[in-house]
Amino acid sequence: MSSNFKDGSVKIADEVLDQIAIQAANDVYGVYEDNTDDGFIHSLASKATKSSIKNVGGNLVIDLDLSLDKNVNVRKTVKKIQENVKNVVETMTGLIVSRVNININKLEI
Template sequence: MEENLREEIDMGIVKISDEVVGVIAGLAATEIKGVIGMSANLVGGITQILTGKKNLSKGVKVNVGENSATIDLFVVIEYGVKIPEVAKMVQDSVKRTVETMTGLVVSAVNVHVQNVAIPKLDEIRVENEE
């Protein structure tokens, strides 16, 4: 794994891996109302099925440059929400959270809407009856 942040301090070196930044970004994105979850690529989905372990950085790609990071998020959005508004909230939340927790400068947060989750017919009927 590559280190995103390598900082020498008086007592030693602090290293933060790309996967850690990915987990932080994924969790920050899924906290936003309207985001159902992250979209795993084919390899990540198969790995999760075979190992049974939930990959908290699925749907997140982190690229770290000299002094900054670019984060790509592949999200599933809830049907009926305003996609541009939700995407903007995701960008703000991920940038703020990653910068606060890691000290990295986030230069870009790219949100890729991969799918729209449509509620099941039974759920719609229950909501209409209430």
């Protein structure tokens, strides 16, 4: 994604936007984060939270696949995730987030 300013332009790699969105989601209490120490490659393959970001009409649409802890209120947790991801991405990048779609894959026990 790129933005133009009076002094030049800034290009942010899609991978960076993914990392920002994933970290913002994982910062919310109740999001299950796989913390295995079985090696770098294994930990990349088994990440509990995955992100997909699209540019639609100049605004970002963020899709997150994640797992939640079984002891949380799903509706309240999802709302907090959406608000936190939108706020963090907009604050850090200056880009506008129009939607944050959440897909809950499972509840972790």
